[in-house]
Amino acid sequence: MAVVSMRQMLEAGVHFGHQTQRRNPTMQRFIFGERNGIHIIDLEQTLTRIETAYAFVRQLASGGGVVLFVGTKKQAQDPIKNFAERSGMPYINERWLGGMLTNFGTISKRVSKMIELERLSGSPEWAQIPKKEALLMSRELIKLQRNLSGIRNMVRLPDAVFVLDTAIEHLAVTEANKLGIPVVAVVDTNVNPNLVQYPIPGNDDAIRANELMTRVIAEAISEGRFIAEKAGGQVQNPATAVVDNAVFAADQARARAEAAIAQAERDAKLAGESN
Incomplete structure (x- = not known):
């Protein structure tokens, strides 16, 4: 049975590319034709690429x-938030x-700082x-939560990255490539598919298309875990599993030490004010 049907992709508008003048030459092999100045993506190739990406993620x-x-x-x-959370x-x-x-390592420290501020804000110490000082800390916490909440439980580097719009997320693609982390991405007619290991030709601007593609990746993850469980394996949630990572552990310890020092300084300041 196909991972996704041609009808689903047509209804979601996966076949609509960008205006013809915005075409990236490297995407030509995935373009079926042109209609009213808009490139039409070859969904037969999209279907094949989805199945390849699905098998890899599974x-x-x-x-x-x-x-x-x-x-x-x-x-x-x-779509990114909802399906990522759904698949853990x-x-x-x-x-x-x-x-x-x-x-x-540095990003992990910022995550630890966010978690410590969350703990502090919910305690009597606040x-x-x-x-x-509390106002400044609240502002910092809001900023950290906005940018880092989604990776609060990511204790190690990912094994793969799924991207919607490689043009906008070019930094993510570049960093993943530098570290040899495979990239699965929806590639529209204005980007270079050669920069990702598992390109899926498709519309990366329509909400319904993004939901469909992200759901497919989330379903691949769910099916992979189901297969492992049926085989008798105990599959932990990989996003929250504690791994043997000396660098991460050291960073966490350092962040906790810094937080303890900061708390001690606040206690000393409060003691001085009360005297």
Whole structure:
């Protein structure tokens, strides 16, 4: 049985590319034709590429692999968040911070800072912090949550990255390629498909098309886990599994130490004010 039907793709508008003048020459092999100045994508090839990507992600998930979902433009934000959460995978749907993959240690520290601020804001200690300092900390927490909430449980680098719109997410694609992390991506007629290992020709602007493609990847993950469980394996949620990662552990310990020092300084300041 096909992963997705031709009718589903037609109804979602997967076949609509960009205006002909925006064509990337490397996408020519995936273009069926042109209609009213818009390129039409060859859905037969899309179907084949989807099945290839589906098989890859399913195999990855069956071994407990992590897939990072990435899509920060408005049309991609909701599908990326909803289907990533549904499949228990990390995601970025607000802003890609430079170094999220290539400087993962530093990003992990920021995640630890976010978690510590969340803990502090929900504890009695928060009421003892001077108002100005508390306001600054609240603003920092909001910013951290906006950019990093989706990867709060990602304790190691992902095994693959799924991307909607490689033009906008070029930093994510570049970092993944630099580290040798496979990229599965929907590629529209204005991008270079040679930059990703598993290109899926399709419309990356329509909300329905983005939902369809993201759902397919999420279903591949679910099927991979089901296969592993039927085979007798105990598949942990890879996004939250604790792994043997000395660098990450050291970063977490350092972040906790810094948070403890900051708390001690606040306690000393409050003690001095009370005297």
